[in-house]
Each structure stands twice: as C-alpha cells, then as structure tokens.
C-alpha cells in the first residue's frame with residue numbers, strides 16, 4: 548500500500564517516520580528547507596516515545612507524472628490546504644482515499660470545495676504535541692501520538708474495510724489508533740479543546756497554567772467552551788456536558804507551560820490557524836443565529852491584532 552503524506556512537518560513527519568520504521572511504503576510531498584533536509588540527511592525523530600533516524604526517504608516537491616497513491620494523509624496547516632490541492636489531485640486514482648489530519652472541523656468540506664470528490668475522503672484526526680525543531684528534525688515532546696480514523700455519517704459502509712486495513716498498519720507501526728463511529732463528533736471534541744483554549748490563550752497571552760488557575764480567566768474559558776458546544780449542538784453534533792467536563796479535566800492536567808500552536812504562531816507573527824479555529828466557529832454561530840459573546844470578543848481582539 549502506497550501511503551503519501553502531503554506536508555512533512557510535525558504531524559506528517561512523525562507519523563510518516565513511524566510507518567517507515569514499520570516497513571510501510573511511505574512518500575512525502577515536502578517543500579522548502581524540509582524538502583532539502585529530507586533529501587540530504589533524511590528524517591530524525593526526537594521523541595519521548597523513542598528516537599529514530601531514517602535515511603533514504605522518498606520525497607518529492609510535487610508528485611511525478613503518473614504517480615498515484617493508495618492513501619493520502621493531508622498534514623499541512625489549515626491555511627495551506629488550498630495550496631496543497633494540486634498535489635493531492637494529481638495522485639488520485641479511483642481507489643485513492645484522502646484523510647485530512649488537520650485541526651478544525653472544515654478540512655473535508657474544504658477538500659470537496661477544492662474539487663476532490665466526496666467518495667475519496669475519509670475522516671481522521673491526530674493527537675500529538677510536536678514541532679519541527681530544525682529542518683529534517685521532528686521534536687515530539689508530549690501526548691501519546693494517536694490517530695483516530697472514521698467514516699463520515701454519509702460515507703459508504705464498504706469504506707470501513709479501507710479504514711480497518713489502515714488502522715492495522717498504524718497499530719503495527721506502534722501508533723495508538725482509534726476507530727470512531729462518529730468522526731464528526733471526534734473532530735468537534737478536538738475542536739472544543741484546541742479552539743476554545745487557543746482562542747482565549749491568544750487573547751490572554753499566557754500559557755495554560757495561569758489561564759486555568761486564575762478564577763476570572765477560568766470562568767471565561769468554561770463559558771467559551773459552552774459557546775463552542777452550543778455551535779456543535781446547533782449542527783446536531785452531540786457535544787454534551789460530560790465531554791465539556793472531560794475536556795476541562797484534560798486541560799487541567801496539561802503541563803503548566805503548555806501553549807497551543809495558534810498561540811505560538813500568533814506570538815511569533817507567523818501565519819496561524821486563527822481562521823479555522825476562531826473565524827469558522829464564529830461564522831457558524833452567526834449562521835445558526837447563536838449569541839456567542841466570548842467567542843465574538845476573542846475574535847474581535849485577535850482580528851484587530853492580526854490586521855484583519
């Protein structure tokens with residue numbers, strides 16, 4: 548099975564490397580410094596789950612003519628998805644399945660709006676705390692690396708075979724893998740965590756420790772999570788109080804200094820996933836006629852800072 552990762556950053560590089568170690572046929576579509584480093588020195592993983600150094604990587608900046616994939620994991624950032632579409636499209640054969648591992652709840656929709664037919668797309672999400680520390684080097688510092696796969700509610704039931712086969716390969720590679728019967732809910736659950744925490748953390752400009760310990764910001768965080776929950780519920784995604792409580796409990800046990808990638812990106816004035824994590828949610832709330840005062844506040848402050 549030919550597995551391609553479009554984007555070889557923290558997520559693509561980590562999971563691609565683990566699949567390579569397990570003997571899978573993996574190709575990366577990469578660019579810039581990462582492309583040069585992968586060609587010259589290979590891929591190095593520095594990880595709390597064990598280091599790895601893999602030379603002789605199959606990597607291209609754009610797929611060769613006629614190069615087709617069986618599985619394409621999309622592992623670029625949300626604002627890079629449109630730019631990755633030509634590479635994805637050129638690797639599609641009728642049986643190819645495309646699995647976005649991006650944060651947010653709109654990647655599948657954006658792939659479809661970008662011209663990728665629905666039958667090619669399966670659901671997925673990644674959990675890991677990792678970053679590219681220097682070209683060719685992925686630093687995994689937190690969380691058990693995990694991938695959840697699942698069919699969308701309107702996918703063909705026969706697609707389950709593809710998902711099951713891929714899950715077996717991921718597990719064989721030592722990757723914690725979950726199969727979700729409700730991938731929309733799983734994506735929203737992750738969204739509730741990373742977007743609500745991220746939006747407030749970007750406004751407050753503090754790591755998670757002070758944000759959750761200060762009674763004022765903790766109260767705002769809880770209300771903001773309820774607003775994300777209300778948006779999900781208005782779309783018939785069953786984020787319930789138990790999920791909100793579990794998400795808060797998860798935030799409560801993160802290392803004090805944790806920050807979200809959107810927070811780091813905004814602080815360093817590099818492009819961020821603000822549109823996918825904050826603006827998308829606000830637009831959905833407006834479409835549904837919901838009053839979301841904390842989300843509106845965070846959006847207004849951040850949009851102003853970002854010059855939008």
Ligand SMILES: NC(=O)C1=CN([C@@H]2O[C@H](COP(=O)(O)OP(=O)(O)OC[C@H]3O[C@@H](n4cnc5c(N)ncnc54)[C@H](OP(=O)(O)O)[C@@H]3O)[C@@H](O)[C@H]2O)C=CC1
Nearest residue numbers: 554556557558576577579623627630631649650675676677
């Ligand atoms: N990092 C983490 O711990 C986690 C991240 N996520 C999510 O996963 C997604 C990916 O994040 P992450 O891996 O951190 O991001 P990175 O920035 O580390 O990696 C993205 C990579 O894709 C490359 N890229 C972008 N467009 C193209 C293109 N058209 N062709 C080839 N390569 C391209 C980028 O290159 P360049 O640098 O040159 O732009 C970069 O190397 C995001 O949605 C993120 O929110 C989810 C869970 C955890």
Ligand SMILES: CC(C)(CO)C(=O)C(=O)O
Nearest residue numbers: 675676741806807808809
């Ligand atoms: C899980 C977490 C918080 C890891 O960095 C993330 O997905 C993000 O920061 O975007």
